Amino acid sequence: MIKTVTAQIDSNAQNQRPYQIIDLNYVSLYMQDLEKAVTFYRQIWGPPDSVDTKAQIYGWRMGATWLTLLPSKAGTSPESNPRNTEFAIQLAMVTEVDRLYQALIAAGAKGCMAPADTKMYEPMRFACVDDPFGVRIDAYCLLAH
Numbered sequence: 001m002i003k004t005v006t007a008q009i010d011s012n013a014q015n016q017r018p019y020q021i022i023d024l025n026y027v028s029l030y031m032q033d034l035e036k037a038v039t040f041y042r043q044i045w046g047p048p049d050s051v052d053t054k055a056q057i058y059g060w061r062m063g064a065t066w067l068t069l070l071p072s073k074a075g076t077s078p079e080s081n082p083r084n085t086e087f088a089i090q091l092a093m094v095t096e097v098d099r100l101y102q103a104l105i106a107a108g109a110k111g112c113m114a115p116a117d118t119k120m121y122e123p124m125r126f127a128c129v130d131d132p133f134g135v136r137i138d139a140y141c142l143l144a145h
Contacts, residue, residue, distance in 0.1 A: 030075030
């Protein structure tokens with residue numbers, strides 16, 4: 001019964017959407033202590049691929065999109081770091097999920113879910129951490145069906 005209802009909901013929702021969405025891009029995080037956040041993310045991703053002339057916007061190329069760090073004063077809530085924010089990094093190889101998880105922990109993130117094979121929409125290797133600024137970072141790699 002649940003599978004039938006879910007299939008009907010999925011089919012109806014897609015037919016009723018006013019837009020044909022192809023992808024979701026450009027994750028932007030507004031940080032109170034931008035310098036500390038840049039230092040943390042630099043430990044994981046290496047130096048930013050883009051820094052504006054005022055050193056207020058830092059961007060890392062992530063596949064087809066960008067991860068951007070900005071000062072919290074430019075965001076909607078200048079007195080805080082991001083709240084209830086999460087983004088997912090899709091990796092090319094299953095073993096990279098475990099390696100990225102360990103690198104995030106070593107850089108100061110707190111583990112939420114250790115790497116494990118699971119199914120979220122599709123079978124995948126999945127792990128997640130909370131960075132020191134309150135952002136949840138997922139790492140995953142799709143598994144062969």
